[in-house]
Amino acid sequence: MSAARSVYLTANVAILIFLIAPLAVIAIFALNPTPYIQFPPVGVTWRWFQKFWASPEFTNSLVLSLEVAFAVVVLSMAIGGAAAIGLERGRLPGARLVTALFLTPLMLPAILTGLAMFQLLLSFGIGRPVWALVLGHTVVAVPYVIRTTLAVLSEFDRRVEEAAAVLGATPTRVFAEVTLPLIRPGVFAGGVFAFITSFDQFPISLFLVTPGHETLPVVMFNYMKFDLDGTIAAASMVSILLAVGVVFIIDRLVGLRATVAI
Amino acid sequence: MSDRISRRAALVGAGAGLAMVAAPHVARAQAATLKITTWGGKWGDVMKGEVLPAFEREFKCKVEADQAFPFLPKLAASPTSAPLYDVLHTNSNEQWSALDQGLVMDKLTVREVPNIKDVYPYAVSDRIVGVSIFTSAIGLGYRTDKGLAPPTSWKDLADPKLAGVRGAYQIPVNSLGQSHLLLLGQLYGKGYQDLDAAYKALEALKPIKMVDFTGQMEKMILSGEVTMAVIHDSGILRYEGQNQPTEFAAPREGVLSLEQVLNVTPGSKVKELAFAFCDYMLRPDVQKKLAEAVWYSPANKTVSLDKKYADRLFITPEKVATLIQTDWKWYNARKDAIDARVARIMRA
Amino acid sequence: MPAVDTLDLHVQPGEFFSLLGPSGCGKTTTLRMIAGFETPDEGTIAVGGRDLTRVPVHRRDMGMVFQSYALFPHRTVAENVAFGLRMRGVPKREITERVATALGQVALAGYEERRPNQLSGGQQQRVALARAIVIRPAVLLCDEPLGALDRKLRQSMQVELKQLQRRLGVTLVFVTHDQEEALAMSDRIGIMNAGRLDQVGTPADIYDRPASRFVAGFIGEINLVDGTMAGGRFTARDGTPMPCPAGSDGPTTLALRPEKITLGAPGSGVADGTITDASFLGDQVIYTVTTGAGAVFLVKERNSGAGHLRAPASAVALDWRLDAAVLIGRA
Numbered sequence: 001m002s003a004a005r006s007v008y009l010t011a012n013v014a015i016l017i018f019l020i021a022p023l024a025v026i027a028i029f030a031l032n033p034t035p036y037i038q039f040p041p042v043g044v045t046w047r048w049f050q051k052f053w054a055s056p057e058f059t060n061s062l063v064l065s066l067e068v069a070f071a072v073v074v075l076s077m078a079i080g081g082a083a084a085i086g087l088e089r090g091r092l093p094g095a096r097l098v099t100a101l102f103l104t105p106l107m108l109p110a111i112l113t114g115l116a117m118f119q120l121l122l123s124f125g126i127g128r129p130v131w132a133l134v135l136g137h138t139v140v141a142v143p144y145v146i147r148t149t150l151a152v153l154s155e156f157d158r159r160v161e162e163a164a165a166v167l168g169a170t171p172t173r174v175f176a177e178v179t180l181p182l183i184r185p186g187v188f189a190g191g192v193f194a195f196i197t198s199f200d201q202f203p204i205s206l207f208l209v210t211p212g213h214e215t216l217p218v219v220m221f222n223y224m225k226f227d228l229d230g231t232i233a234a235a236s237m238v239s240i241l242l243a244v245g246v247v248f249i250i251d252r253l254v255g256l257r258a259t260v261a262i
Numbered sequence: 263m264s265d266r267i268s269r270r271a272a273l274v275g276a277g278a279g280l281a282m283v284a285a286p287h288v289a290r291a292q293a294a295t296l297k298i299t300t301w302g303g304k305w306g307d308v309m310k311g312e313v314l315p316a317f318e319r320e321f322k323c324k325v326e327a328d329q330a331f332p333f334l335p336k337l338a339a340s341p342t343s344a345p346l347y348d349v350l351h352t353n354s355n356e357q358w359s360a361l362d363q364g365l366v367m368d369k370l371t372v373r374e375v376p377n378i379k380d381v382y383p384y385a386v387s388d389r390i391v392g393v394s395i396f397t398s399a400i401g402l403g404y405r406t407d408k409g410l411a412p413p414t415s416w417k418d419l420a421d422p423k424l425a426g427v428r429g430a431y432q433i434p435v436n437s438l439g440q441s442h443l444l445l446l447g448q449l450y451g452k453g454y455q456d457l458d459a460a461y462k463a464l465e466a467l468k469p470i471k472m473v474d475f476t477g478q479m480e481k482m483i484l485s486g487e488v489t490m491a492v493i494h495d496s497g498i499l500r501y502e503g504q505n506q507p508t509e510f511a512a513p514r515e516g517v518l519s520l521e522q523v524l525n526v527t528p529g530s531k532v533k534e535l536a537f538a539f540c541d542y543m544l545r546p547d548v549q550k551k552l553a554e555a556v557w558y559s560p561a562n563k564t565v566s567l568d569k570k571y572a573d574r575l576f577i578t579p580e581k582v583a584t585l586i587q588t589d590w591k592w593y594n595a596r597k598d599a600i601d602a603r604v605a606r607i608m609r610a
Numbered sequence: 611m612p613a614v615d616t617l618d619l620h621v622q623p624g625e626f627f628s629l630l631g632p633s634g635c636g637k638t639t640t641l642r643m644i645a646g647f648e649t650p651d652e653g654t655i656a657v658g659g660r661d662l663t664r665v666p667v668h669r670r671d672m673g674m675v676f677q678s679y680a681l682f683p684h685r686t687v688a689e690n691v692a693f694g695l696r697m698r699g700v701p702k703r704e705i706t707e708r709v710a711t712a713l714g715q716v717a718l719a720g721y722e723e724r725r726p727n728q729l730s731g732g733q734q735q736r737v738a739l740a741r742a743i744v745i746r747p748a749v750l751l752c753d754e755p756l757g758a759l760d761r762k763l764r765q766s767m768q769v770e771l772k773q774l775q776r777r778l779g780v781t782l783v784f785v786t787h788d789q790e791e792a793l794a795m796s797d798r799i800g801i802m803n804a805g806r807l808d809q810v811g812t813p814a815d816i817y818d819r820p821a822s823r824f825v826a827g828f829i830g831e832i833n834l835v836d837g838t839m840a841g842g843r844f845t846a847r848d849g850t851p852m853p854c855p856a857g858s859d860g861p862t863t864l865a866l867r868p869e870k871i872t873l874g875a876p877g878s879g880v881a882d883g884t885i886t887d888a889s890f891l892g893d894q895v896i897y898t899v900t901t902g903a904g905a906v907f908l909v910k911e912r913n914s915g916a917g918h919l920r921a922p923a924s925a926v927a928l929d930w931r932l933d934a935a936v937l938i939g940r941a
Contacts, residue, residue: 036481119339122346159680163738165667166645166674167745168697174668177693181684207336211297211328218330225331226303228477 023240030233048230049238058235061219065199066242068130068215072137072198073191079138080145080194081187085179087146088153103147105140113139114204121208133208133215137198144197145190152186192247199243294323296535298349299333303477304500308555317542323535337365337527348530349539350392354521355437357391358590366392366525374526374537377544377562382582384519385561389587392525395543396558397585398494399517399576400438403479405489407507416449416513419467419490426469429479429491434601436475441518441588442492443600449515455592457600465607472608483508494520496557499574510574512584517576519585522558613639614650615805621783621798623658626775628784628792631802632828637785640802641751644783646670657749668697673742673780677754679734681726687713687737688722694745712744713737715774732763739771743778750775752784756791768795789829793817801825818867819936826865826938833871833907835864839937848903850881854935862937868896869910870934873920879929883907885922895919899928 025037030048032041052058086092087099105113117136121128164178165171202217209218220235300309306329314325328336328347334356340346342364350357350366360366370386370393372378378386378393385394402413413419419428431439443464444454451459471488473479480497482488484506495517498510524543526536542548549560553567559576560567567575576582593600614636621627629637642648644655646667654663662670673694682690688709695705713719716736726734735755742750755771756764772795775782786792792799793813800810801824809821820826826834837846839862844854846864854864876882886906887898890913897909897920907928911920920926 034485036485038485115335115339118336122340122344125344157678157680159676159678160682162645162647162667163674163676163680163741164682164693165647166670166672166751167694167741168668168671169693170668173697178682206330206332207339209330211326211330214330222302222329222331225475225477226301226305228481 026233026236026240030230030237032230035229045230048234051229051231052234052238055231057214057219057223058216058231061214061216062235062238062242064130064213065216065239068134068137069195069198071134072141073195075134075138076141076145076194077187077191080142080190081149081183083142084146084149084153084186085183088150099146099150103143106143109203110140110201111203111206114207117204118207128208128210130213133205136204136208137201138194140201140204141194141197144193145187148190148193149183149186152183156182188250188253192250195246195250196243199239199246294532294535295326296323296349296532296539297326297328297347298539299347299351300327300329301351302329303556305552305556308552312551313543313548317539320542321535321538323532325539334360334365338363342529344531345527345529347527348532348536350525350527352523353437354390354394354523354588355440355590355594357523357525359594360525361391362594365527367528370525370537370540375541375544377541380564381544381561382563382579384582384585384587385521387587389589390521390523392523393540393544393561394521394523395540395549395561396522396553397561397576398496398520398522398558399512399585400441400492400494400520401510401512401517403483403491403493403498403508403510405483405486405507406509408489410489412509413490413511414514416445416515418513419492420463421490424490426471427487427489428467429471429473429482429488429493430467431476431479431492432472432474433604434597436473437588438476438492438494438518438520439472440593440597440600441520441586443604444588444593445515445518445586454589457596457603461603461607464604468608495559495574495576499557502557502570516584516586519587521587613805614643617653617805617807619800619807619810621781623781624779626772626782626784626795626797628786628796628799629802630786630789630792630799630828633787635802636805637787637802638753641753641783641785644749645672645674645751671745671747673745673747673750675735675738675742675750675752675755677757679726679731679738679758681734681737681741683726685725686722687718687724687726687729690726690737691741691744693741698745708744709740712740715743715777716740716770731759732767735759735767739774743774743780746778748781750780750782752782754786755784757786757788764791771795793829801828803828820865820938823863823865823938826936831868831908831910833866833868835866835905837862837864844935844937846903846905848901848905850901850903850905852880852935853930853932854937855933857937862939864935865938866907866930866935868908869894869912871907871909871928871930873897873899873909873911873926874929876925876927879927881905882925882927884925885920888920888922890919897926899926901928 028039028041029037031044032038033043033045033047083102087095087102092098114136117132117139121132126132160182161174161178164174169177200217201215202221205215205218209215214222216235216239220232224232300306309327314327318325333347333350333352337346337350337360345365350360352360357366361368368391370378375393381393384390384397402416402419404410404413430442433439433443443460446463447456447460448454450463471482473482476494476497479491479493483491483493483498484501493510495510498508501508524540526533526540530536544562546562546565549562549565550567552558553560553565553575554571557571557575565577567577576585617640619640629640631637639648643650646662646665650663654661656662682693685693691709691712692705695708700708709722710719713721716739718733718736718740721729721733726737729737738755756767759767768791784795796813798810798812799816801808801816803824809816809825816825817829820829820832823834826832835846835852837844837852839857839859841859842856844852844862844864846852852864881901881903883899883901885897886900889896892913894913895911897911899907899909901907909928
């Protein structure tokens with residue numbers, strides 16, 4: 001093995017450790033019986049996971065987080081996908097500006113977006129229904145879908161659509177039979193990002209959740225302020241595993257690997 | 263004041279009149295909703311499990327309790343005519359900044375909250391906006407298994423043996439850290455407002471572990487990461503009976519008080535209910551239940567606690583006299599400058 | 611400037627018609643107008659007497675083959691070919707049969723279940739061709755269909771495409787910038803230049819009788835001599851009289867293909883000169899001959915026997931038959 005190769009391997013292992021270490025710490029915290037982080041761990045216990053599952057606050061918030069995330073995924077894929085097509089194809093005046101505008105939520109601190117939405121909702125007397133929470137998450141999720149869809153669209157050979165049209169496909173059928181299937185990997189890749197953004201969303205949720213209907217990250221944050229124990233780590237593990245599971249399922253369904261540069 | 267009372271009476275009268283006309287219908291259709299903030303953890307469990315349901319039954323209303331921080335920005339962002347909360351439960355420092363922004367009433371008195379007649383003076387002192395329903399005593403928490411003499415003075419935290427294993431709080435975000443800073447001025451300088459002495463004393467406490475909130479400090483003491491730390495009594499006492507090698511000491515210079523304060527928002531649509539809630543929280547039975555659940559010292563003098571709690575909590579006039587209340591109005595006015603200075607000290 | 615200016619083009623039924631021109635000449639735009647992707651500002655497009663000018667693409671019943679193949683990457687070969695039939699509501703069983711037939715016609719039977727990315731470029735273009743012809747279009751449009759293929763493959767595909775077109779009797783409009791391809795395949799060629807149709811004719815017409823300087827220069831190599839026609843005789847600017855067919859008096863240009871010039875002994879032809887350059891291409895030799903008056907001619911001579919190469923700097927005479935030259939008006 002050459003020196004360069006061993007340096008390369010060492011660097012890779014180091015990066016891997018850097019990425020995995022936080023997860024390992026969480027795992028140890030979640031399985032260790034003591035109510036604080038301790039190394040080396042003194043044993044293995046499921047009690048924090050049991051406490052997590054036994055707590056209606058945690059389980060209800062987990063369910064709410066999942067429901068919201070799925071709604072956000074569907075909405076942001078529809079909005080983001082349509083917006084990307086419009087921006088790429090619409091020959092709109094100022095499309096660049098609009099693109100930039102659509103992508104601003106990525107640059108704004110989400111806490112501002114949350115606060116702004118909160119004020120808007122209250123000043124219109126709307127209150128904070130769940131759909132407002134979904135909408136708030138969607139606002140920050142849509143840019144990801146636009147991004148990934150635009151990436152696919154920019155590589156898109158429009159002759160393929162023309163070929164379909166010449167073969168007798170109406171514009172609607174061209175869209176359904178050719179355009180949509182071909183941009184789908186991009187839209188779904190954005191959907192994965194949307195899911196993760198929503199599922200992990202904290203700053204926006206902070207303002208948009210209502211008492212008794214908090215999402216998991218908010219419940220975790222509040223729990224941490226009063227009861228810092230392994231339950232928080234167990235909750236983290238559960239949400240990480242769920243997020244990984246969803247990404248895995250979507251990958252199986254549409255094959256994210258087929259997606260080009262994101 | 264008499265003006266206010268007569269208006270209240272008129273309101274009650276009008277309400278009663280309405281109730282007679284449309285009572286069955288209205289009562290079923292829309293029970294009033296009281297929106298409050300409250301803590302999580304064990305406190306939240308007792309509130310949601312027992313206190314709030316009982317209040318709802320007695321006052322035929324619904325209580326919506328927000329446990330999700332941050333309360334103040336959310337309240338500030340909501341319209342003053344339709345505030346997000348009717349009752350704001352926070353620590354004392356936040357009540358002062360809420361008052362500054364016109365988000366809460368300046369004073370609660372026996373007229374609105376009759377049970378105030380039974381509270382210790384600190385609960386409605388001029389250092390309090392609203393009414394304090396409980397207080398904790400901030401003192402020194404320490405490990406008993408490190409061969410350390412139990413601390414008797416705040417100055418024991420500066421013991422060189424504790425370098426790197428003493429703990430305090432991020433001053434910009436934590437009121438325990440803030441009141442401790444002012445105390446340093448009193449201990450090492452000319453008084454609570456001697457910030458220069460306080461900064462110097464803080465500098466001398468380095469290396470010191472700083473955390474954001476008390477829950478973290480509890481765990482750091484439990485795990486032995488710190489040997490001695492500034493902490494409120496309940497953060498140590500709540501582990502009683504679990505054989506933890508930790509203890510709480512009340513320094514002879516006095517303990518800082520960490521008040522649990524209730525206040526009502528001026529724009530509340532259900533002010534009577536809000537006052538009733540504050541009053542309810544001061545009832546002896548409610549006070550006893552919560553005090554014994556989370557080791558908070560009740561503000562109501564007439565509460566009789568079980569011996570175990572009565573021995574440790576601050577409920578006798580003598581012990582209550584050792585509580586030091588921070589001048590938050592003074593502090594909040596200087597907060598930015600203090601934060602900047604402290605950030606420099608901690609970075610260096 | 612419009613991509614395509616006034617254009618009058620008639621393609622005969624069953625004809626293999628090529629639109630030839632340099633890139634940017636408007637040939638692709640013309641094809642796209644026929645297909646319906648572009649709408650002309652004025653005028654009409656008709657097929658078999660039916661006015662299609664305002665008919666949308668999907669109702670024109672044409673076949674089209676693109677340079678980039680434009681296959682549906684997410685569908686199998688069979689699904690690609692079946693697409694047009696599906697859009698027309700053809701019954702399932704018939705679709706299966708016709709797809710099989712079409713794939714047979716392009717020699718791709720057995721490839722039904724492959725995906726486009728599992729095929730070579732040539733195979734992909736055959737799929738595209740099958741997909742276009744399976745709907746039995748009256749008109750088949752090809753936009754540089756062989757442009758992405760390598761030279762060898764392109765030549766064999768040229769033959770196949772031509773044979774297929776004959777067999778099916780489809781009218782084919784073929785856009786290319788490759789003059790050899792156009793000459794080899796077309797019944798007729800339209801040469802386009804700067805948005806206009808310069809000349810329409812059979813490959814022989816276009817090659818032997820270019821109507822403009824542009825056409826003459828674009829197709830193959832040619833010698834152009836500026837001069838004057840007077841009393842039925844052409845005199846080059848340098849004063850050399852040159853043989854040419856009859857034409858009206860006035861300034862004109864004489865066009866002469868290099869292979870139509872013969873080289874002889876000095877004094878035996880139209881003009882004498884010396885060989886200033888020679889390129890040996892195997893089947894032929896290209897000589898550059900500079901005349902005494904300074905004019906430069908390209909001459910192609912067949913390599914008819916070994917050791918027949920002319921030495922550089924040797925003196926020769928240029929000569930050609932009267933009808934070998936063409937006069938083209940000053941373009």
